[in-house]
Amino acid sequence: MRSFTAPRARARLATSVACLIMAGVAPAVAHDAREVTVLDAGWRFTAEDVENAVAPDFADAQWAQVSVPHSWNRVGYYKHDLGGTNTAATVDKRLGVGWYRLHFATPEGAKGKRHWLEFDAASRVAKVWLNGTYLGEHRGGFSRFRLDATAAMKPDGDNVLVVRVDNTQPKAGSSTADVLPLSGDFFVHGGLYRPVRLVTTAPLHIDLADAGGTGIRATTVKAEKDQAQVDLVVRVANDAAKAAKASVKVSLVDREGREAASALVPSMLAPGKTAEVAAKLTVASPHLWQGTADPYLYDLVTQVIQGDGTVSDEVRQPYGLRTMAFDPDRGFLLNGLPYRLRGVGYHQDRDGKGWAISRADVAEDIATLRDMGANTIRLTHYQHGQDVHDLADRAGIVVWDEIPLVSVWTLGGSKVADPALVANAKAQLTELVRQNQNHAASAIWSIANEVDFGNSIPSFMFGGADGREVDPMPLLNELQKTAKALDPSRPTALATCCEARAFGSEVSIPTTAVAADLGGANRYFGWYFGKPGDLGPHLDGLRAKRPQQPLAVTEYGAGGALTMHTDNVLGGPVDSRGAAQPEEYESHIHETALAQLDARPWLYATWLWNSFDFATTVRTEGDAQDINTKGLIAYDHKTRKDAFWFYKANWNAAPMVHITSKRYTQRAYPVTDVKVYSNTASTELLLNGRSLGVKSDCPQKACVWTGVRLDEGSNALVARGVHAGGTIEDSANWMLAAETAKHFLIDAGALMAAKSEGRILGSDNWFEGGNAASLDKPADYGKPAVPTAITGTNDRGALATYRTGTFSYRVPVADGRYKVTLWFATHAMQKPGTFDVKSGKKALLRKFQPAIPASGAVAEAKVITIKAKGGLSLDFVSGTSDARVSMIEIEKLR
Missing domain, CATH: 2.60.40.10 (Immunoglobulins)
Structure with a gap:
């Protein structure tokens, strides 16, 4: 070049x-002053930590032939065939050492020139030799570095480049103990995963x-x-x-x-x-x-x-010629005018490649996010490559840049950051700024992410001292001074997790937002804590504490599994660290969050979490292994979840319609709501050719047709949107089995219905009041839920969950006589007490006391015949104890 x-x-x-x-x-x-040679082909690689590999004549013929970018790691897979190609058999989670060797020729006319080896990234520590001469070491897996190879370069002929990389998990005394990140909810891939070049210049350069x-x-x-x-x-x-x-x-x-x-x-x-x-x-x-x-x-x-x-x-x-400013009342200003930043967090890995992605891969991602309507990207939680910055410049996408100071900054019980760790953090910040400060897109230098856990830090991040005793402010203050000295034209920021959240009195949370110019809040209301509607009031509280500091939401969202679905997003508790993560609940969180965020124009930006599913070995959740499922797009970076289309309807003016829950093809109930995301002037829904009506001006571009009765067998849905330029359509096909058409099988207290032998259960639905609960111990990070054995039933999974309190069901059955079977599951620790079950004024069960076993848990059923008109009513009324029910079976009698 x-x-x-x-x-x-x-x-x-x-x-x-x-x-x-x-x-x-x-x-x-x-002139011919600067020559750049891309060193991509002809590399040899081994995953073994060999001896004497730096010798130019070392025999490497048995090493694997690879091209660079390269990573040996493949992490994360789905337990289905949607959204990715990785499998349990193809993953490689090995952390440690890898060796690379390359023969390349000295460029012509090299005499009197200077030669530099340029690495766009090497994870996470790299040592480099040329022709047996040690050139140096780089500590940090995300930034570009160059080594002067002039003295070691042969004047002509063959050169041997050797690189040793090491992505060992940092521990006290390890080879990477002073290299950020020390921890984090993402996998640090190893290798030469970005391009390598030889740069040749004149002595004056x-x-x-x-x-x-x-x-x-x-x-x-x-x-x-x-x-x-x-x-x-x-x-x-x-x-x-x-x-x-x-x-x-x-x-x-x-x-x-x-x-x-x-x-x-x-x-x-x-x-x-x-x-x-x-x-x-x-x-x-x-x-x-x-x-x-x-x-x-x-x-x-x-x-x-x-x-x-x-x-x-x-x-x-x-x-690009532009100015950027941040105002606590007006938000983000581009060239002096308010400009609402709406976007996503972004990790750089993808299925089948890990971090060894190409510029074309990044370009595809940028195009996908622009199609959704995003105009900003939070590059998390480390420095990203020049490709994404170049493409963001060209697309007009505003970028938040971040160093990998994530959650933990001490090891081995130390209460202060090691001086070498502080130096590494400052070095990585210096590289971040120097390599990206000429990009029009780069707007913010972030100095940390979630270092305010205090003593509430999740168990998977243990490794430092007791959070109560470790103060992040000295390190943050050092980084703030460094950033301002490097580039006073841009503000600093950091993302917090925990300030002003409702913790117990034993939890101590440091206030870190004051360490940077801008505030950023990672908040998962309705997912890890609280209720979805708590987000807006919480942000109001943060703003009131520091009215002069501009505030953004830097993370919010929920997991969404492609193969998991619910009939009612309020039917039961979400399993944020385990399996029950239906696609519809992810959409629910984003719908409720966006309404609250849009109502607060003083936020300078909002970044949802996350653009794409990504690899992390601390999670076994949803329908995936070692994948964070909060992406709006699957790990293949192609398969779009419903929430993606919700944002596209709201953020992209191009006409679109999208029927939600398309992947929920085998329906559990003969009556359902149908939701369509549409930004067209009017939208009509058709079922098997029959019009179900036209809707317009739907709140948040989400049109809902309630109480749609499906046909037995195939149900072809078509949503037709009318806009100024014509019409646009989307379609889906759902199946309703003959047996399912005759039954309502309600898994009470369940967000996601349990599996049942030979029949389809629906998740909890058509209820008013009460609370969902379970006899099972919930999952935690990487640890599965612990099921409770229940005797007296073949539907253990369904009976483990229940609705409790005083509550009612209004089930939309057709008029007629029905056999209703009420199932109850109790455990030995339950206190005795009675409750009533009624249907309108008719008493079905008076002062009912479910059987309490001497040990373990047991199920029992009560069968009742009810005549329904205008739907079927079931009222559970607390008495000396809260009412409860675990499963409801409704079957029409002839």
Whole structure:
């Protein structure tokens, strides 16, 4: 890859030459100063920690042949054939050492040049040798780093590059104990998972030792309709033995190849030194970067021009002219105007590849998120690569950048962060800023995520000292000072988990939000704690505590399993750390959250969690293993869950309709509600060709047809939306088995119905009042639920859950006589007590006392005949104890 190979580039060079002539400087001439060779093919790899592998003549023929990007890890799979290709047989969760070796030729004309090996990432610690010479080590798995290979490079012929990587889980005394992240709810893949290059330059060049950055620091200090101003600092290295008289030329070139602004700064450069050259660009009538509406980019061209007019080095990078600000009342301001940021959190792994993804993969992700309507991405919980930043620039997507300080910052019972860990955190922050500060999209430097657990930290993150005794503020204050020194033009932020949540008196939570400029709240009301409707009032409370600090919601959401479904999202408690994570409940959380967020325009941004399912070995949940199921799109980055379409209906103006619960094909009840996400002017629903009515102006673009009676057999649903340009349709097909059409089998207290031999149960539905409960011990992180044995039934799973308190059922059966079987399950620890069951004024069971076994749990059934008119009523009335029922069977009598 050489400079000035494209016709457009040659045209720009001609413009540069003309400008230099007009300035009275010897013109720059065509050059061959910087050459970049991508080192992607021909690598050898072994997962064994071998000896003597650094020797150039080491025999590596038996090692695996791989290409880079590469990772040996494959983590996370579904227990079905939707959404991914990983299986239990193909996963590789090994943490440890891997070796890479590559033979490559010295570039032609290398004599007198400087050579750098550039790694876009190596996880998580890398040591590098060239031709047997040790070049150095990099500690941190997410940032670009370069090593000077000039002295070790052969003047011609074959070179042998050797890299040892190590992604060992950090523990006290381990090889990675001082390398962030120490913990986290995501898997740290190993390998050379981003590109590797050889960069060759002239001795006089733009600095390649600037913490992996470009050596150019550009800041837009003004961006208005009539004028924009950019302040620049260019680091120029003179690796020659003599002083050099040179000039630094910086220019902004528009899409048509015209130079919009330029500056030429003469400089005398001492031998063996690196100097900083300052410049300013003033652009008249600039074309501003306006987010997704108009993400206009100039080319920022920086040249080092020697005294004879030759260009000894050049760096060309896209650059957007814009200003960003954050206001506690007005939210986010782009170029001085309010601009609502609505987006997603994003992890970089995907099914079948782990972290070794391509630019095309990232481009597909960006296109998917723009299709949903997102205009911002929170890059979590570590530094992401240049591809996503480049593509965000081009798409107009505003980016939150973050370092991997996640939850834990001490090991082995230490109460203070190790000095080496503090140094590593500051180094990773420095690399994050230097490598991304010229991106128009980059808006925020995040210095931490969820370091405010205090002594409530989840068990899977243990490894540090007692949270009550570990204070995160000293480390956060150090990082705040570092970030402001590196780039005072951008605000800092951090994401909190726990402040102002309802904990017990024994829980101590530090207030960390004050350590950064901006606040960010990760809050999972209705999932891990509280109720869905608690989110808005909670945010109001946080704002009241710090009215001058801009606030965002940095995470909210719920798990959603592709193969799990519910008939009523309120039917029972969600299993946030276990199996019961129906797709419909994920949508419910997002629907309730978005309404509360939209009502608070002072939030500078909202980032839902998460864009895509991702790998994490602390979870066994939903229908997946080692996958966090909160993504709106599955691990394959293609299969879209219902919640994705909810946001698309609300965030993307392009006409769309989407029938929800499509994957719930085998229906449990003959009567159901049908929900359609639609942003069209009106939407009609048809069932087997029959119109069920037209709806318009549906709240939150969610249209619901209630009490739809399905046909026995196949049910073809069509949603037809009418918009200004015509119509758009979506379809689904549900099946109602003949036996199911005749029965209502209600699994009381269950969000997701249990499996039953030979028949389909429905989840709890048509109830009013009461509370859901279970005889089983719930799941926890990576630990399955513990079932309770129940005698007297073949439907243990259904009878383990129950509804309790005073409550009623109004089941929409057709008029007629019905056999109703009420099932009750009790355990030996239950206290005796009676309750009544009625149907309207008719008493069905008086002062009923379910059987209490001497040990364990037992089930019993009561069979009742009821005549129903206008539906079937069942009223459970507490007496000396709360009423309860575990399962209700309703069968029509002839």
